[in-house]
Amino acid sequence: MIMLDKLSTIINKVELSSKDFLDIRYAQSESETFSVRNGRFDTISNRTSGGIAIRALVDNAWGFTTTVSLETEDILKSVKKAISMARIASKYAKEERRISDKWVFEGKGATEIKIDPRELDKELKLEKIKIIEKSAREFSDNIAQASSTYQEMHKIEYIVNNKGTNVENEYHVIRLMKDVVARRGEKMQSVFDSIGGTGGWELLESWDPEEEGRKSAEQAEKLLDTRSPPSGKMNVIMDESLVGVFIHEAFGHAAEADGVFAKNSVLEGKIGEKIGVEGISVYDDPTIPKLRGSFVFDSEGTKSEKRTIVEKGVLKEYFQTLETATMMEMKPNGAGRAQDFNSIPIPRMANTYVDSGDLSLEEIAEMTKEGVYLKNSYGGYVHPTKGQFYFTCQYGYIIENGEIGELFGNVGMSGMTLEVLNNAYGISKNWKPAFLGTCGKGGQWVPVTGGGPNIGVSNLVVGGK
Amino acid sequence: MDNEFFDLAKHALDYGLNLGAEEIEIYAVKGFSRTVQLEKTAISRFSETSGSGIGVRIFKNKAVGMSSTTIFTKENIEKTVKNAFSLSKISQPDPKFQSLPSDDRPIPDIDDLYDEAVENLSVEEFTDLMLQSVEEGKIEKDVIIGGNYGLGKLERIILNSQGIERWCKSTSISGYLSVKIEKEEDIGVAYYYDSSNTLKQFDYIKIGKEAGIRAKKMLGAKKIETKTLPIFLDPESTYGTLSSIVSQGVNAFNVINKTSFFIDKIGDKIATEKLTIIDDPFYPGGINSAKFDDEGVVPKEKTVLVKDGILxxxxxDSYTAPLVGLENTGHASRGTFSSRPVPSVYALQIKEGETSKDSLLEELKEGIFLLGSSIHPSGDSPTISSQINQGFYVKDGEIVHPVKNAVIGGNIYELLNSITYFSKETENRKGHIAPWMLIENLKVSGGK
Structure with missing residues (x-):
């Protein structure tokens, strides 16, 4: 509270016209990373980061400064600098930019934490990764590299602005990862998986470390003996984790309002238009407890809420910040996330997923006839302006005569944003937020998840040999 | 030098030794960056942010503990050192760890790593450079240009208990512009990026100009059929492709972890005999040039990585050198002040060939030309499954149209052995030197 009062006092000292905008955000985080690789401790570190970010929107342009000093005098100096930078920038501004007075948020939010890992013995955390790594490494001589990483991060943000927002937001994220590489000569295959989310140690308890290490090693070794992946345009069934990355890359980024506003998205001007088959609905929901992408307030102080991006094939909503919502005459939906005090809040996804349908995986395979069934995503990227995206999987199966058959190793895929949602031909009833990731945009990394049911999509390009 | 900051780093070192650290290293960076943001062809934001932090590595009984912070009060620095020390006590001893490095050689002089003109450039002057470049990007009416120009200064301090005491400063100035041309349903979009340590070497005009020219070329993109085709790469694509493969393969950290592409391959043929690659840390004005590595060790002047196709x-770095039976080449590199060092290459010089780039293209009956679009391995896997971000379909020596929605597949061993030609012309981007390159027969999956 002392910090919030301090920031409020400072903001009240600054004279600005009522049409201008100023916010001050203090962000502090503390994190721990332990990682063991091939029997050696790779990283055993903790990190504290803290500082103040100041944004001023004056006469249609922004000034942004940061400072690591918490002295009132230094903060005031940075505020003045942000305002003066905005004033200089405004000389070059060509169109209106402002933030509405309509949206003011107050309150305190925190993601739930049951067993606080800060109160646990560090040895307990180290033990978990040591068992996973050892169990994987000792599984077979073909395991070239076994590693396991534990991460926890605790972040607190205080946000005040000259419209009256006054928010304290606390956030805890935890993750346990395993990464196993099997190798025989020039053939190498890796298997990666993780668990965790927003919360505490309780989120890691479902993994039996020994079993998890062994499972990944077994899978990686099995992939050494597989055929090479196929190539060309084909029908693809994606598992829940691939659907997560697919919808994030193929669609989510193009629905971020900064890109739309800057005319860098193929989804510009398409709200209300049908962009996919009727069975497709896409949501993004930071309010689901425990998920890795969840939070209570965003870094502008806006309360988070569930967003309906696509409903029954029709584009409904973009990911908004205060500025983009004002300029597009829409409402902000809590998507303004900043990595740390040195970063500016920009529209980001949280937990993005496709709604379930009514088929079984077997039924979709039958509809597919010939194609591939792809599993476990690694990640991907997109060019939202071109509407061309790319994503990868760890392994997959050939589908022949409607049956899931032979296994193959990792491969990448390419598709076009405005085509894929129209090419979905089968959506399953099972549903999982299966992909735990960290999304990069403009040099900022934030935790996200993606997921959904199994989906069959025609005409994706699979890039095998 | 910022004496106060240096003293703080020195205090952290002494404090750690007093706590009982057997070995300790302080890695500290202090800097700032200024950026000008462009949106819809107009200035939207000026920023000035700090880029400072201190990282501490402590060893006790050969077990390591690390801690870092961005909060520079004396009290917090001491807490950070204590954190590293207490982690080292619960950490696991690594019998393979020998010692932090020592190096009493003087640091070399390298021209053009720091430029006062960059540090003192006013935001108005900087904006003016950007706007001149934006004008060049207006290749057609109604183009949409976005991007940012940034400049920064960084001081790097490395101290350790083996006597390393290093300090250097550098500046950087860079620009990125993307140009979009829309013609009915057709979109042509491309970007160009350049960076430099000094103002005089910063070709700010070229950024907008090249982005505009490329965006226009990207109009009319079409899908192609799946086919095995030769791939012709411009120097930027050649550099991106070969550096991603070779830097993974020669990294001793990957070698000891058995994930390197080139394990036990020193002295073996790993690529076409036409391939020779040199790593040069001291290239004057080089964007990756450094007087010492991220452990304070002065690197070898030049390292030949591949000669006539032979590794x-x-x-x-100090940890991996004894484990692979080589001397410390001074290639320690850290992602951030909080990360542990691992070896990494500086700036590669890929040797030119004897054929002209024009004749390589003219003689290409059918293939793909990549412009600023590399072919990458998938992480640590030698498998290649790489999207074509900026590529063109070539028929009878002529560029016919840009391609969309296509992926190149294969693996890195095939790729290295399928390089048939390097051009005699090279492009030198601040020490990154590469020719044009022709690769025979890679699988191109298309959406047609």
Whole structure:
């Protein structure tokens, strides 16, 4: 509270016209990373980061400064600098930019934490990764590299602005990862998986470390003996984790309002238009407890809420910040996330997923006839302006005569944003937020998840040999 | 030098030794960056942010503990050192760890790593450079240009208990512009990026100009059929492709972890005999040039990595060098002040060939030309499954149209052995030197 009062006092000292905008955000985080690789401790570190970010929107342009000093005098100096930078920038501004007075948020939010890992013995955390790594490494001589990483991060943000927002937001994220590489000569295959989310140690308890290490090693070794992946345009069934990355890359980024506003998205001007088959609905929901992408307030102080991006094939909503919502005459939906005090809040996804349908995986395979069934995503990227995206999987199966058959190793895929949602031909009833990731945009990394049911999509390009 | 900051780093070192650290290293960076943001062809934001932090590595009984912070009060620095020390006590001893490095050689002089003109450039002057470049990007009416120009200064301090005491400063200035041309349903979009340590070497005009020219070329993109085709790469694509493969393969950290593409391959043929690659840390004005590595060790002047297709060496740091049986080549590199060092190459010089780039293209009956679009391995896997971000379909020596929605597949071993030609012309981007390159027969999956 002392910090919030301090920031409020400072903001009240600054004279600005009522049409201008100023916010001050203090962000502090503390994190721990332990990682063991091939029997050696790779990283055993903790990190504290803290500082103040100041944004001023004056006469249609922004000034942004940061400072690591918490002295009132230094903060005031940075505020003045942000305002003066905005004033200089405004000389070059060509169109209106402002933030509405309509949206003011107050309150305190925190993601739930049951067993606080800060109160646990560090040895307990180290033990978990040591068992996973050892169990994987000792599984077979073909395991070239076994590693396991534990991460926890605790972040607190205080946000005040000259419209009256006054928010304290606390956030805890935890993750346990395993990464196993099997190798025989020039053939190498890796298997990666993780668990965790927003919360505490309780989120890691479902993994039996020994079993998890062994499972990944077994899978990686099995992939050494597989055929090479196929190539060309084909029908693809994606598992829940691939659907997560697919919808994030193929669609989510193009629905971020900064890109739309800057005319860098193929989804510009398409709200209300049908962009996919009727069975497709896409949501993004930071309010689901425990998920890795969840939070209570965003870094502008806006309360988070569930967003309906696509409903029954029709584009409904973009990911908004205060500025983009004002300029597009829409409402902000809590998507303004900043990595740390040195970063500016920009529209980001949280937990993005496709709604379930009514088929079984077997039924979709039958509809597919010939194609591939792809599993476990690694990640991907997109060019939202071109509407061309790319994503990868760890392994997959050939589908022949409607049956899931032979296994193959990792491969990448390419598709076009405005085509894929129209090419979905089968959506399953099972549903999982299966992909735990960290999304990069403009040099900022934030935790996200993606997921959904199994989906069959025609005409994706699979890039095998 | 910022004496106060140096003293703080020195205090952290002494404090750690007093706590009982057997070995300790302080890695500190202090800097700032200024950026000008462009949106819809107009200035939207000026920023000035700090880029400072201190990282501490402590060893006790050969077990390591690390801690870092961005909060520079004396009290917090001491807490950070204590954190590293207490982690080292619960950490696991690593019998393979020998010692932090020592190095009493003087640091070399390298021209053009720091430029006062960059540090003192006013935001108005900087904006003016950007706007001149934006004008060049207006290749057609109604183009949409976005991007940012940034400049920064960084001081790097490395101290350790083996006597390393290093300090250097550098500046950087860079620009990125993307140009979009829309013609009915057709979109042509491309970007160009350049960076430099000094103002005089910063070709700010070229950024907008090249982005505009490329965006226009990207109009009319079409899908192609799946086919095995030769791939012709411009120097930027050649550099991106070969550096991603070779830097993974020669990294001694990957070698000891058995994930390197080139394990036990020193002295073996790993690529076409036409391939020779040198790593040069001291290139004057080079964007990756450094007087010492991220552990304070002065690197070897030049390292030949591949000669006539034969692998010559790995690049090492203090930890990995004895484990691969090589000397410390001074290639320690950290992602941030909080990360542990691992070896990494500086700036590669890929040797030119004898054929002209024009004749390589003219003689291409059918293939793909990549412009600023590399072919990458998938992480640590030698498998290649790489999207074509900026590529063109070539028929009878002529560029016919840009391609969309296509992926190149294969693996890195095939790729290295399928390089048939390097051009005699090279492009030198602040020490990154590469020719045009022709690769025979890679699988191109298309959406047609």
């Amino acid at each position: 010559q060496t790995y690049v090492t």
